[in-house]
Amino acid sequence: MRNKIIDDVISEIVDNANxxxxxxxxxxxxxxxxxxxxxxxxxxxxxLNMIDSPEDIIxxxxxxxxxxxxxPQIQIPLG
Amino acid sequence: MTILSIExxxxxxxxxxxxxxxxxNNVPFKNSFVMMGNGTGKTTTITLIKGLLDGSADxxxxxxxxxxxxxxxxxxxxxxxxxxxxxxxxxxxxxxLNYVTGKASTHCTTAAQGGLGPRKFPPAxxxxxxxxxxxxxxxxxxxxxxxxxxxxxxxxxxAIKYLYRLDVFDKILQTNRQILTAIQxxxxxxxxAQSVANLRSRQAKIxxxxxxxxxRQRDLSVAISEKKSAQDELETQIARVDERYKGLNRQxxxxxxxxxxxxxxxxxxxxxxxxxxxxxxxxxPLLCSRMYAFGDSMTKLKLPKTISKDFxxxxxxxPTCICGRSISEREKAAILANAERYLGSDxxxxxxxxxxxxxxxVYDDHLQQLFDRLGTLMADLQIAENNLLDIEDxxxxxxxxxxxxxRTDRDTLxxxxxxxxxxxxxxxxxxxxxxxxxxxxNLPKAKAVFSELEAKIASATRTNEALRKKELVDKLVNxxxxxATDRLKQEIIEKTNAKLKTVITDDxxxxxxxxxxxxxxxKTGASEGQTLxxxxxxxGTMFEDSELQFPFVIDSPAGKMDFVKRKAVANILPKLFxxxxxxxxxxxxxxxxxxxxxxxxxxxxxIIANPNMDTIEMHPGKxxxxxxxxxxxxxxx
Numbered sequence: 001m002r003n004k005i006i007d008d009v010i011s012e013i014v015d016n017a018n019x020x021x022x023x024x025x026x027x028x029x030x031x032x033x034x035x036x037x038x039x040x041x042x043x044x045x046x047x048l049n050m051i052d053s054p055e056d057i058i059x060x061x062x063x064x065x066x067x068x069x070x071x072p073q074i075q076i077p078l079g
Numbered sequence: 080m081t082i083l084s085i086e087x088x089x090x091x092x093x094x095x096x097x098x099x100x101x102x103x104n105n106v107p108f109k110n111s112f113v114m115m116g117n118g119t120g121k122t123t124t125i126t127l128i129k130g131l132l133d134g135s136a137d138x139x140x141x142x143x144x145x146x147x148x149x150x151x152x153x154x155x156x157x158x159x160x161x162x163x164x165x166x167x168x169x170x171x172x173x174x175x176l177n178y179v180t181g182k183a184s185t186h187c188t189t190a191a192q193g194g195l196g197p198r199k200f201p202p203a204x205x206x207x208x209x210x211x212x213x214x215x216x217x218x219x220x221x222x223x224x225x226x227x228x229x230x231x232x233x234x235x236x237x238a239i240k241y242l243y244r245l246d247v248f249d250k251i252l253q254t255n256r257q258i259l260t261a262i263q264x265x266x267x268x269x270x271x272a273q274s275v276a277n278l279r280s281r282q283a284k285i286x287x288x289x290x291x292x293x294x295r296q297r298d299l300s301v302a303i304s305e306k307k308s309a310q311d312e313l314e315t316q317i318a319r320v321d322e323r324y325k326g327l328n329r330q331x332x333x334x335x336x337x338x339x340x341x342x343x344x345x346x347x348x349x350x351x352x353x354x355x356x357x358x359x360x361x362x363x364p365l366l367c368s369r370m371y372a373f374g375d376s377m378t379k380l381k382l383p384k385t386i387s388k389d390f391x392x393x394x395x396x397x398p399t400c401i402c403g404r405s406i407s408e409r410e411k412a413a414i415l416a417n418a419e420r421y422l423g424s425d426x427x428x429x430x431x432x433x434x435x436x437x438x439x440x441v442y443d444d445h446l447q448q449l450f451d452r453l454g455t456l457m458a459d460l461q462i463a464e465n466n467l468l469d470i471e472d473x474x475x476x477x478x479x480x481x482x483x484x485x486r487t488d489r490d491t492l493x494x495x496x497x498x499x500x501x502x503x504x505x506x507x508x509x510x511x512x513x514x515x516x517x518x519x520x521n522l523p524k525a526k527a528v529f530s531e532l533e534a535k536i537a538s539a540t541r542t543n544e545a546l547r548k549k550e551l552v553d554k555l556v557n558x559x560x561x562x563a564t565d566r567l568k569q570e571i572i573e574k575t576n577a578k579l580k581t582v583i584t585d586d587x588x589x590x591x592x593x594x595x596x597x598x599x600x601x602k603t604g605a606s607e608g609q610t611l612x613x614x615x616x617x618x619g620t621m622f623e624d625s626e627l628q629f630p631f632v633i634d635s636p637a638g639k640m641d642f643v644k645r646k647a648v649a650n651i652l653p654k655l656f657x658x659x660x661x662x663x664x665x666x667x668x669x670x671x672x673x674x675x676x677x678x679x680x681x682x683x684x685x686i687i688a689n690p691n692m693d694t695i696e697m698h699p700g701k702x703x704x705x706x707x708x709x710x711x712x713x714x715x716x
Contacts, residue, residue, distance in 0.1 A: 003243055005570060009563040017555055035247055044254050051548045
């Protein structure tokens, strides 16, 4: 890994993700190794196996605009 | 990486020539200026260097390979070598050209091991790095510089992607997809075997289409680039013939400049129209009045306030409801409990923003004026094109058979390039409204269908968990890529703007944003000299931040710069690059190459065709370089 900006972004995004510590460490290392041309396909398989359960994979997209559109029963109150 | 030498053997007019970029102690010069007279092969040299380093020469077609054969010789083979040093190790890259079979092949040997092997690079660099996209950012020409400012090109964005190797993230996504496919293939199905088999077969078909389209995209890019080089060569030859007819030639140059100026204005006008259309109320007065009426209705209905949680909370605490009935503790509790069903403050603020935009809809005719201007420019372009064609016809007639043939060949190439570009556009277009685009001829569509099928296969097999894991990694990688790109762009803009202040002192030029191309702050365009200055400062910033050191090899660095900018660029280039090799014409010496005459770590080489024009002579040294340019600068300017 050579560029500091890219390296910092990798750390920030992965560290803030809702995943296990073990996965974070391994995934950051995998990306850095990939930049150095020092990985095999099975390395990513190993990293994927560190994701414990489907609960780790909750979609976190905060799409508030869609939520407004989907909000139920919008009506003008009559008192 | 530093380039130590290049060596030609039996290539066009080069029977045998070694050009060294090192001093007597084998230490590379920081700056090397190689002046090549007209027709000696400046563009050819750049094409050979690119083809060898990125390996694209391996796929050159028979006629391209044979075009390098010497004219007055029966040599059956030729070669071009580049000797480079990575860290302390020397690598020799060899491009072998077989004129009998029409095949080109690239090889590599190291000084320590000897013997030719496959083209390879030191482990720290990886073979993946030396792609066509990467190599053309440090083996550079003016055309590439202009592209960075062209609003129809992705050059600036691509340069960041390839020089900072952000394409590594695309490769991770690709590996991630392959892993999921392998899991799906090995897992049993829970849907009917037939339905899963059908989905797989459709996905395999789309996968094959994606591979076919990607290969075709690559082939088309190579073919377009080769044909453009061939077109450049023909343009040079045409220009040489046209020089005999000075009056007509001057008219042609003026007409070309006029045509190019109109084209640049059309591009600018289109980009302004696209910007303007982002505010839909400019599109028509009717649309604007309807948008305003919509916003006005929202205000009259007190929206979104009347459907907000806050409204009911406030209401619950008043003694009387808006309908006149009194609110007791029972009603209060019911209203507060139900208030949760209505809009929260974040949703209210979105609707308030929409309302405020609608209420601020004020039509003016600037978009209409831009459309009118575009119409006028298109008509002007037609006139300018016809005028140029007319002058070209006259020049062709004046130049006789040779001039006619050169023009016919060039026009054929232009038509071929147009067709290839059209096919490439079909493959890469993201236009959802074009019904002719299908997953069979368009990559984005094929990829979208592939993803849909992937999800269907996952739900029909026991691989849902694997798919979710893949999606988690995809999401993280895409976020990293996006944020890294945004931050890099910000940093590059700041550093490039700081450099621009020192290079362009007679005008205020600042980069506002990089969104596919470089967009200037409060400027509608830049002159050719300014464009080159911006491109150097932009590239220099990126090279500066890279830990991998690369030489900067450039064809005609000063191009059409005026003398003031030449001096400024001459001052800044050595600060940007560790090793610069500039292939210049004699017209580029004054106020540019001559600015390096007193630099200690600089060499000057002059390569010319000997009088009978079938071989090449090389003259090292500043004195010959300077006297040659004084004699020949007029004819090459």
